[in-house]
Amino acid sequence: MTQACTDPVVLDQWHPLAWVGETVAGIVHETLLLDHRISYGVDACGALYVWHQTSALPDKAPFEPSSIATNLPVRHEHGYLWTCLGTPPERLFDVPEFEEVDRQNVYAGSFGVNVSTGRTVENFLDMGHFPFVHTGILGDEPHTEVKEYDVELSMERDEILATRCRFYQPQASLASVGGAEVEYIYRVPHINCALLYKSSPGYEAEGRMDVIYIFLQPMSREWTCAHTGMCVIDLDNSYQGIRYFQQVIFGQDKPILENQFPKQLPLDTRAETPIRADKSAIAYRRWLSGKGLRYGVTPAVA
Numbered sequence: 001m002t003q004a005c006t007d008p009v010v011l012d013q014w015h016p017l018a019w020v021g022e023t024v025a026g027i028v029h030e031t032l033l034l035d036h037r038i039s040y041g042v043d044a045c046g047a048l049y050v051w052h053q054t055s056a057l058p059d060k061a062p063f064e065p066s067s068i069a070t071n072l073p074v075r076h077e078h079g080y081l082w083t084c085l086g087t088p089p090e091r092l093f094d095v096p097e098f099e100e101v102d103r104q105n106v107y108a109g110s111f112g113v114n115v116s117t118g119r120t121v122e123n124f125l126d127m128g129h130f131p132f133v134h135t136g137i138l139g140d141e142p143h144t145e146v147k148e149y150d151v152e153l154s155m156e157r158d159e160i161l162a163t164r165c166r167f168y169q170p171q172a173s174l175a176s177v178g179g180a181e182v183e184y185i186y187r188v189p190h191i192n193c194a195l196l197y198k199s200s201p202g203y204e205a206e207g208r209m210d211v212i213y214i215f216l217q218p219m220s221r222e223w224t225c226a227h228t229g230m231c232v233i234d235l236d237n238s239y240q241g242i243r244y245f246q247q248v249i250f251g252q253d254k255p256i257l258e259n260q261f262p263k264q265l266p267l268d269t270r271a272e273t274p275i276r277a278d279k280s281a282i283a284y285r286r287w288l289s290g291k292g293l294r295y296g297v298t299p300a301v302a
Contacts, residue, residue, distance in 0.1 A: 003035070004034070004035050004036060005034035005035055005036070005085075005295050007293065007294045007295035008086060009191070009291050009292055009293045009294070009295070010034065010191065010192075010218065010293060010295045010296070011034065011084075011085050011086030011087075012084065012086040012087045012088070012089070013084060013086075013088075013089070013190065013191065013192070014075055014082040014083070014084050014088055014089065014092050014190075015033055015034075015082060015083060015084065015085075015192070015217055015218070016080045016081070016082050016193075016215040016216075016217050016227045017031055017033070017038065017040055017050065017080070017081045017082065017083055017217060018031075018040065018080065018081045018110070018227075019079055019080055019081075019107040019110065019227065019229075020042070020048070020076055020079060020080060020081050021079060021107060022107065023040075023042050023081065024042075025041075025042040025043065025044060025046070025063075026041075026042070026043070026044065026062065026063055027041065027060045027061065027062060027063050028040075028041050028057055028060075028061045028062070028063045029041060030053060030057070031217070031219070031225070032219040032220065032223070033083070033085065033217060033218070033219065034085055034218055034219075034220075034295070035219075035220050035221075036052060036085060037052070037053035038050060038051070038052065038053060038072075038083070039051055039052075039053040039057075040081060040083070041063035041065070042063070043063065043065055047065070048074045048076055048081050049063075049065055049068060049071055049074065050071065050072040050073075050074055050081070050083040051068045051069070051070060051071055051072055052070070052072070054069075072084065072085065073088045075088075075092060077092050078092075078095055078098055078213075078215070079098070079105060079107065079229070080215060080227060092190075093159070093189035093190055093193070095195065095211065095213070095231070097211045097231045098231055100231075100233075102233060102235065103231050103232060103233055103234075104230075104231075104232055104234060104235065104239060104242060105229070105230075105231050106229055106230045106231070106232065106239055106242045106243050106246070107228075107229045107243070108228040108229045108230060108243050108246035108247055108250065109228055109243070109247055109250070110217075110225055110226065110227045110228070111225070111226045111228070111250060111254065112219070112223065112224070112225055112226075113223070113224045113225075113226055113254060113257050113258060114222065114223055114258045114263070115222060115223075115224060115257045115258055115260050115263045116218070116221060116222055116224065116263055116264045116265050116296040116297070117191075117192040117216040117217075117218045117224045117296055118192075118264070118265030118284075118285075118288065118296055118297055119257060119260045119263065119264075119265050120214065120216055120224050120226055120257060121188065121192065121193075121194050121214070121216065121284060122265065122281045122284060123253060123256065123257055123260075124186075124194045124196070124214050125162070125186055125188070125194065125280040125281055125284065126278075126280075126281065147165075147166055147167075148164075149162055149163065149164045149165040149166075149279065150162065150163050150164050151163075151279045151280055151283045153283050153286070153287055157189070158189075159187060159188055159189040159190075160186075160187070160188040160280065160283050160284055160287055161185070161186070161187055161188075162184075162185065162186035162187075162279070162280045162283075163185050165183070165184035165185065165186065166181050166182065166183055166184065167181065167182055167184065168181050168182075182198055182199055183198065183199040183209075184196060184197070184198050185197040185198075185209065186280055188280075188284060188287075191287075191288060191291065191293065192215070192216040192217075192218060193213070193214070193215045193216060194213070194214055195211055195212070195213045195214075196211070196212040196213070197209040197210070197211055198210050198212065200232065200233045200234075208233060210230065210231065210232040210233060210234075211230065211231040211232070212229075212230050212231075212246070213228070213229055213230070213231070214226055214227070214228050215227040215228075218295070218296055221264055221295060221296045222263040222264060222296070226250070228246060228250055229246070230242060230246055262298065264296050264297055264298055265285070265288075265296065265297045265298070266285075266297070266298045266300075267285050267286075267288055267289040267293070267297050267298060267299055267300040268285075268298070268299075268300040268301055285300075
């Protein structure tokens with residue numbers, strides 16, 4: 001039997017469960033969070049509920065809010081339903097781009113991945129794999145060099161920021177019309193969530209950027225549900241076209257992720273040989289280690 005999570009570092013976090021826009025109202029939805037069986041539902045008025053699942057239910061069981069003994073905390077933010085199994089923080093990280101009217105907020109899908117959340121965040125931060133995994137789209141040979149970039153671990157904001165990231169991409173987005181060197185900013189504002197800001201075709205002079213995100217639900221120590229999407233300045237291409245483009249990218253990443261070994265993230269930076277391209281990953285591991293995280297990781301040896 002799987003041991004339930006007792007790590008307060010991860011218990012006292014908001015966790016994404018579902019994109020609200022595609023959550024069917026009036027039925028009970030079931031999922032797994034930190035080895036706990038969780039149910040959630042939306043009533044006819046759009047109110048959201050999350051609770052511990054106490055018994056098996058038939059498929060598409062009707063949702064009756066009055067039958068819930070104890071509700072778990074709920075947030076509806078960035079398009080998602082979030083909950084917490086411990087003591088929830090007062091607020092979630094900000095993504096102001098979600099509120100800009102000339103953007104499409106595209107839910108690209110939620111995908112089960114047989115690897116820890118930490119491994120998934122690291123892959124998201126890794127520019128070095130672009131030419132080999134996303135050939136012809138996000139990278140191509142001979143453009144394989146990861147140029148020098150800056151990484152900041154902010155204790156005040158409690159997040160990691162990687163700036164001055166640049167990489168040649170044959171097709172940076174669906175709106176791209178040719179290859180170009182693309183500017184990136186990586187942001188990790190939550191132990192299991194990461195955002196990528198990249199220069200948006202036609203808006204470089206204004207300094208505006210598209211946002212790609214991955215919000216991770218730790219189902220167990222070695223199973224993750226990756227909630228993915230984009231917030232893009234692109235009103236020319238269809239929602240479904242943008243969604244498919246991002247699904248292709250994640251479909252290329254999934255087998256690479258699931259072949260990672262070990263599946264849980266080693267926090268000791270000496271456990272795997274670092275190179276210059278791994279600066280963000282090293283900062284991420286040190287950040288998690290400093291927080292004392294023990295769930296889904298192999299802690300660093302003192």
